Amino acid sequence: MGRGAGRHRERDQAEGDAVNAPTQSPSSAPYALELLDAYKRFGKTEIIRGATLQVKPGERVAIIGPNGAGKSTLFNLISGRFGLSSGEIRLHGQRIDGLAPYEINRRGLSRSFQVSNLFTRLSVFENLRCAVLWSMKQRYSFWRFLADLHEVNDRAEEVLEMIKLDRRRDQLAMNLTYAEQRALEIGITIAGGSSVILLDEPTAGMSKSETKRFIQLIREVTEGKTLLTVEHDMGVVFGLADRIAVVVYGEVIAFDTPEAVRANAKVQEAYLGSVLAETQAAGA
Numbered sequence: 001m002g003r004g005a006g007r008h009r010e011r012d013q014a015e016g017d018a019v020n021a022p023t024q025s026p027s028s029a030p031y032a033l034e035l036l037d038a039y040k041r042f043g044k045t046e047i048i049r050g051a052t053l054q055v056k057p058g059e060r061v062a063i064i065g066p067n068g069a070g071k072s073t074l075f076n077l078i079s080g081r082f083g084l085s086s087g088e089i090r091l092h093g094q095r096i097d098g099l100a101p102y103e104i105n106r107r108g109l110s111r112s113f114q115v116s117n118l119f120t121r122l123s124v125f126e127n128l129r130c131a132v133l134w135s136m137k138q139r140y141s142f143w144r145f146l147a148d149l150h151e152v153n154d155r156a157e158e159v160l161e162m163i164k165l166d167r168r169r170d171q172l173a174m175n176l177t178y179a180e181q182r183a184l185e186i187g188i189t190i191a192g193g194s195s196v197i198l199l200d201e202p203t204a205g206m207s208k209s210e211t212k213r214f215i216q217l218i219r220e221v222t223e224g225k226t227l228l229t230v231e232h233d234m235g236v237v238f239g240l241a242d243r244i245a246v247v248v249y250g251e252v253i254a255f256d257t258p259e260a261v262r263a264n265a266k267v268q269e270a271y272l273g274s275v276l277a278e279t280q281a282a283g284a
């Protein structure tokens, strides 16, 4: 971590409990999330090279690009898993680069992972309860946390219904179908009430019909929230996103509506031309 990031962490600690609860966001900020001239180097290798991305509140954004372009690295930078080499990341106008993942989560950003992070030997409901408890523990003082324990069940029930797993409430997570497990992961991601949600390839490994249903589920559970998703499936990208960010060799070469991105000659040449041809060939 750079010295700037260290200073930033101190500033966050000084702010203490005044940090916003996840569902609240300073409404004056024009962007929910901003990456400004972000660079990430691993050793001498530059992986993210001056990426800038400004996402408005309530927008659904898909990040696409070739394998190894840096999409997951961008997610890791935004969620605090990796530190920036230089540049800035802002959540609702406030800098978050240099903060630990739990501090960023406390400020209202939550992410899912490609690799499952379910407690497979707990029930669906218990998984959701754990997620709600964890987020409350991040947000509240110990005493407030104890006083509000009764709210945990209510919130877990609410999320259970939102992800349409009510009938599977008491099943162990390990006994769910693959699509149901992915739905539970999304439930866990939104359980704490974060206003900015990052989903990493949410429909990977699903059939076409499962994917279609899942896009609708994602739409519903992220209604009113800001959504960023890393995605390879162009059906999902064009069915879900308000805007698409195209990342090639660590740079955001386009950030625009699906129609504009599809028509962008630079994008066609660098990535989308070959992907759309493959998609059409696979569907033929």
Ligand SMILES: Nc1ncnc2c1ncn2[C@@H]1O[C@H](COP(=O)(O)OP(=O)(O)OP(=O)(O)O)[C@@H](O)[C@H]1O
Pocket (backbone or CB within 6 Å): 042, 047, 065, 066, 067, 068, 069, 070, 071, 072, 073, 074
């Ligand atoms: N911790 C790390 N140390 C060194 N190099 C890394 C690290 N993490 C990622 N990279 C490298 O950064 C580059 C971008 O990887 P990243 O996973 O972000 O790409 P991606 O666009 O998500 O790819 P994919 O679509 O295949 O998942 C790759 O060359 C990868 O090897």
